[in-house]
Amino acid sequence: QEVDMQAQADNIRTVFNDPKNFNVKHPLFSPWTLWFDSAMTKGRNLPQTPMTAFPQTPQPQTPGGLGHAAQGWMEDIKRVISFDSVEEFWGLYNNIVPPSQLPPKANYYLFKEGIIPAWEDDANKNGGKWSIQLPKDKNRGHIDKMWLYTMLAAIGETCDPLLAEGEFDGPPQSLITGVIVSTRPQFYRLSIWTRTAPTGTGGAEDDKLRERIEAIGRNFKTSVLGYADAQKLQGPLATEVEFLSHKDSEKKGKQTRKIVV
Template sequence: MASTLNGPALAATRAALSAAMADNPTANNANANFDDTEPGEVQEISMEAQAEGIRTVFSDPTNFNVKHPLYSPWTLWFDSPMTKNRNLPQTPISAMPQTPGPMPPTPGVAAAQGWMEDIKRVISFDSVEEFWGLYNNIVPPSALPQKANYYLFKEGIIPAWEDEANKNGGKWSIQLPKDKNRSNVDKMWLYTMLAAIGETFDPSLTTLDPTGSPPNSLITGVIVSTRPQFYRISIWTRLAPAGEDDGSLKERIEGVGRHFKTSVLGYPDNAKLAGPLATEVEFLSHKDSEKKGKGKKIIV
């Protein structure tokens, strides 16, 4: 089946596929015909026979039997004015997926608990096929009501600053005027999600640390928000540079921002975007965000 994607979407999808190893549920059946092999005898197995029963979504989009797992499972959350203060079933914060270790009983967590009463957990998924099944059955950002938000976060991470995975991090974000970007925001959000689940935001993941293992991904989640006059797309990170001593981390964070600006949003590297209701692609730590804009921003 020929792909209808192009540019960053195709690249991110390929990254998701290449980062995964598909299980072959027919392998045991292929070996079942060789039970009469004599002890010590090596039986040659036809790879063509093994592959004959494998059907992927690309060869059979309705009856595929092999999925392409993602590097990490993800969860989509949603809220809007219509989900607030409604007598709908709620998921208590204690029952929501958490990062390892209990949440400390701080005032910040209490505030997050109140906010999480309005957010809805839509679904979790862990394969390319399940992602597209979800994406093809939800309302695109351009059609969402005002003040609505989609949050796509790695499973086990709550889309709140107070989560253990987020509290020491920050976010890249861009704000775009609604009237000029209504036709583009759906594509931008799709490419942002694909880059997140394909693990292409963090360029350092392609290198090995001294132990021979790739570093942990900086990305915890991505968000799109609709407001009366603008859209905002954000990428949340688990760490944020705290000073000059964090030079290597700052370089890594800047790599995320440049990839977001050029490969995902499609802007030239030296483009200036600021204007009425618009911002540049900016990074701010969550701790500095609490200072109401007084923190030091990184701009690419």
């Protein structure tokens, strides 16, 4: 029935058909929460805003949950907003400050809802991060696009190229828990946090995991950040795209296993 089909088509209005009166929205693979902190706000007693407008940072109280360290870490990190559709993401993006305009010691943390941006969260504690450090003077003009592309890969769930190869029936489990941009006086840092990290035990399972983690790193370097596959990035204040498990990060300087792509 041609008429019915036409009527049905008329019934579905995306934001592209009608920016004011659209009636469908594009759900994200996962809901996300944006967090923010800045040296300028550390310890500052910020004016209260209504609870509805400014949800308080949750303080997980579960037994075996966050330790003291994480609570301290989270104290100055403000929960900005949660969203679960493409349309909401852009409404947010178009109304906040891009990294190039942030003060010299600030961080955005975009994490899946329910996961706090701390090593101690159950979803992060066995994981690690891919990160790159970029000198500020050379990258001031690129950082906003790099951060946007990192966020789009996260919310579009394309950070983890081998995701679809999951073996089970339900929706495949993504290895990504969140992405971070940090501004510092001399450099920027971008990171992608993963749920797991290879332990280097050499088992088949661990090899497979390492392969998947490496695919995330290569995709980050080439598709997200736009570098050539074999490009050398290390330089003054600059690092390669490198992976470190959170457990190794804690060791600071002792034996650590870094993966570089």
